[in-house]
Amino acid sequence: MTHDEALFQFLLRMGDNTLILGHRVSEWCGHSPVLEEDIALANTALDLIGQTQFWLGLAGEVEGQGRSADDLAFHRDAWDFRNLLLVELPNGDFGQTLMRQFLFDAYQSVLLGRLISSSDERVAAIAAKASKEVAYHVERSADTVVGLGDGTEESHARMQAALDYLWPYVGEMFTGDEVDAAMADTGIAPDPASLQEDFNVLISRVMGEATLSVPNAKYSHKGGRSGVMHTEHLGHLLTSMQWLQRAYPGAAW
Amino acid sequence: MDKPTTDQVWAWLDEVPDPEIPVISLVDLGIIRGVEWQGDTLEIAVTPTYSGCPATSVINLDIVTALGAKGVDKVRLRQQIAPPWTTDWLSDKGREKLEKYxxxxxxxxxxxxxxxxxxxxxxxxxxxxxxxxxxxxxxxxxxxxxxxxxxxx
Known part of the structure; x- marks a missing residue:
């Protein structure tokens, strides 16, 4: 794998995470329990899609095949996506959506904090931009996890169930491969394992306030970042997200 | 026509309203990061407020339209994301207008x-x-x- 091939894979991972989660969160538009939450989720989705344009735009530039961010978003099939399995999981109830959001925001805020000092100034610039937005996301998702976790018996039970369900998808965030090694060697991105300590500190604090127990299970589902084994859910998401560009290639307005 | 000075261009851009908050201008908002002549082409550096702000494309269109109306036909827009936009760049005039609005x-x-x-x-x-x-x-x-x-x- 050449340096640019590794960098391309890394950028797809960044852009596919924000794209797929952005699309998932946008599915709540018009369906949230209260208006303020609807607006908050739509705004979060918008930030994520905006960040996708930067990450996938740079990915296309590095790849050098003339593919734009839109080409990468709408004209790849499931096996070419490099997002974490966590972000493609269905929304579930509102609590599960916010738990998934918090787990991702916690990871993303730690990762972007390191990427701000990336040796690649293009990566550093996107990270600096995105980290300002993610600071708002993580503040809100953490507050909501605490509010619902330390809420009623019903909301507490749902949040604990969401955490139990989603936790086995967290390990993938910190499992490195040869792409990560190449990025770490050149100072472009940190070794994923090095993010875990800061992530754990944040998770422990918030779950403590939320009166939720982090599961002990060590097993983790993997295959999203490498594209080797996505869940069945990604294909269904893509059929909805990519439908228009598949049916009418190049349609613009 | 003679090339307008960059100061003149800044003054014109200060008359272009933000599409979402029309009481303040693009200059008040702090998103115009540079105005420069490159040969006979006027290059304007624009930074987005938020990554996914849907007003971005409208803003770009408004800049080109406003300058075109002043007779500047060759305009190139350059998206600049570093350093990232901060609300510290809002002008004092813009802050006052926001509050009145x-x-x-x-x-x-x-x-x-x-x-x-x-x-x-x-x-x-x-x-x-x-x-x-x-x-x-x-x-x-x-x-x-x-x-x-x-x-x-």
Missing amino acids: GIAPPQAAGGPARCPQCGGEDLERVSQFGSTPCKASWRCRTCLEPFDYFKCI
């Missing part, structure tokens, strides 16, 4: 200083997110009116 301007403390309607200082946050990516929803406990707060980033 009913949007509390950003404060380093992280929340509005007073209600833009009645001036009350007993405030509560409704949501960190509001009607556009750059705003949060707040409420005044004195006059009981909700209002937008321009988030500090």
